[in-house]
Amino acid sequence: MLDTIGRLQKEELITLEDAAVVVRPQKGKPKVKQAQSLVGAGALGGAFWGMLIGLLFFAPWLGLVAGAVGGAIFIKEVGETIEPGHSALFLLVVKATRDKVLPELAKYNATILQTSLSEEDDAKLREAFGAQDVE
Structure with missing residues (x-):
C-alpha cells in the first residue's frame, strides 16, 4: 500500500502532510513508525503520533475532555477497528x-x-506539535 501511495503522490493525486504506520501486536502495546518514505522527516513529528495512538488505544475519552465530541467518536471508531495482530x-x-x-x-x-479537521483544529495541531522533533 505504501508503494501505491508513493505512486499517487508522484502522479500528484494525493498530497500528504505526514504519515505513520501503527502495528497492534497480539499482546503488548501498539507501536508507531513514521512513514518517512512517504513524507520525509514528517511535519508533526513523533509526539503527535504518540499522542494519537495513546488516544486510540488507551484513553479515547480524552477527546471529550478537549471538547471534540465528533473527534472522540472517530477516535473510538478507529481504536476499535484496529484489532490485535493487525x-x-x-x-x-x-x-x-x-x-x-x-x-x-x-x-x-x-x-x-476518514475525518476532516476544521481550520481551528488544524491550527491547534500545528501549534501543539509543529515544532516537535521526529522520533
Whole structure:
C-alpha cells in the first residue's frame, strides 16, 4: 500500500502532510513508525503520533475532555477497528483526488476511515506539535 501511495503522490493525486504506520501486536502495546518514505522527516513529528495512538488505544475519552465530541467518536471508531495482530496506515492528507485515490486503496481490501479537521483544529495541531522533533 505504501508503494501505491508513493505512486499517487508522484502522479500528484494525493498530497500528504505526514504519515505513520501503527502495528497492534497480539499482546503488548501498539507501536508507531513514521512513514518517512512517504513524507520525509514528517511535519508533526513523533509526539503527535504518540499522542494519537495513546488516544486510540488507551484513553479515547480524552477527546471529550478537549471538547471534540465528533473527534472522540472517530477516535473510538478507529481504536476499535484496529484489532490485535493487525496494522493501520494513518495519513494526514492535505489534498487528494478522491475519485482516483480511493479506488486505488480499495484494491487492498482495507477499511478506510476518514475525518476532516476544521481550520481551528488544524491550527491547534500545528501549534501543539509543529515544532516537535521526529522520533
